[in-house]
Amino acid sequence: MRLRHPGGRALHLSYCTNVHPAEDLDGIVEQLDTYAVPIRARLGAETLGLGLWLAAPVAAALAADPALLAGFRRELDARELEVVTLNGFPYRSFQDPVVKHAVYHPDWTTPERLAYTLDLANVLAALLPDDAARGSISTLPLAWRDPWDEEMSRLAMSRLDELATGLAAVESATGRVIRVAFEPEPGCVVETTDQAVRALSGVDTDRLGICLDLAHLACAWERPADALRRYAEAGLPIVKVQVSAALESDDPETLREYVEPRFLHQTRNAAGDDADDLDEAFERKLPGPWRVHYHVPLHVAPEAPLATTAPVLREALAELVGGPEPLCDHFDVETYTWGVLPPALRPQTPDQLAAGIADELDFARAEMRDLGVKA
Template identity: 80%
Template structure:
């Protein structure tokens, strides 16, 4: 969706398609009719934004074939869909029965990660609407924290320099600017905005910045105003914001029904005690309150004693979009866990999932409207 900040800046609001499992082009296009078109109709918007997730094989095929990119753009346009951002964090197999730590591979010590990210940039340059200011791609924050050493950090820094060079070449070839944002996440090499600032010191900030995931920010117990002030002072751009909410509870046992085998659910308390997964936190009986990296639907408040980090999302949005000028123009709703929610909360049909995603987007649109953004 296209929204308008009082400053005159256009804001893009989309939903991330990593909630859907397709990993070939035909499957990606089929998602448009099953989910995106009904969502657009339910919201009553002329244009619906998608934060596309393209697995590495389909990204490579598209990057190598202008005709395929043209086909994908036409399939989007005919349905009233547009793309200004891609999710380049999961490489492939994001809906396997068990994902866990595999989502961090290949990491930024490998040329496979660089190639995938540049493939996405080449694809996005051809998908961007003609009047879009720029495109964005989110990527993992170098990798999981273990193992990580000086040699690995040096390789990642060199590949990040090659990424910036590659992004400049994409802009030179196409006339379209694409930026890449590293996404801080608990348990990774870069967990916090402070670590992002330190890790990206010296990076080409015209091409590389931060993807700010608001559930991750909350799970790190960062205050949005402080985090965003630090990013501004450092001159590190917020390339993209992922609108997400984590679980929170002062009664950890109430979280047991959310422990599940597919995704990793890093768990943190405000004193810094941490577990890499919810199962581990429950076994260790960490003192609460807990925040759990479990993306839950934005618009639904869970039954007490559970809560979500929506207050953190609201504080962050006030800083990001409530001032005289927005700090970012790409906002992507990223709730990929619909299929692993407790059974009573899980959508049972594609129609129900599309309705849930539409309700999330409507919630996000209303939050931005309350900050003076015109919808």
């Protein structure tokens, strides 16, 4: 959806399609009709923004075939759907029965990760609306933290130099600016704001920057104002914001029904204790309160003592769009965990999932409206 900041700048609000499992072009087009078109209708939106996820094979196929890519653009246009941002974090198989640590591979030490991201950049340059200022691609924060050493760090930095050169080539060939945003996440080489600043020192900040995931920020127990000030001081742009909320509870026992086998749910407490998954946090008896990397529907307030980090989301949005100029213009609602919610909360039909995503987008739009943004 297109929004307008009081300062005049266009803001883009979308939902991330990594919640859907399709990994071939026919399946992706089918999911547009199953989910995106009904979501747009429910919101009464003239155009619906998609934070599109393309698995590596389909990204490579589109990047290699201009006719195929043009046809896909026509499919989007025919449904009044637009794409200014891609999620390039999962490489493939993101909705498999078990994902866990596989989502971090290949990492930024590998040529595969570089090739995938540049394929996405070429695809996005062709999909961008003609009047969009720029495109963005979110990606993993270099790698999972273990193993990691100086040689791997050196190799990753070399890949980022190649990435910036490749993005410059895309701009030269197409006239479109594509930026890549590294997404700090619990358990990774880059988890905190300070780690991001250290790791990305010296990169090409015209083309590379930060994807600020608001659930991840909350799980690090960081305050949005402090994080954004630190990024500004370091000269690292906020290229993209993932509008997300994590689980929180003063009574960890209430979180047991959220243990599930597909995704990692890194758990942190206010004292700095950590576990790499929710079941591990129970085994180690981490003292509460806990914040859990479990993206939950934005608009749903769970029954106490369960809570979400929606207050952190609100604080962050106030910092990001509440000033005279916005600090970012790409906002993507990324709740990929609808299919692993406890059974009583889980959508049972495509219509129910479409309704839930529409409610999340409506929630995010309303929060931004309260800050003076015009829909």
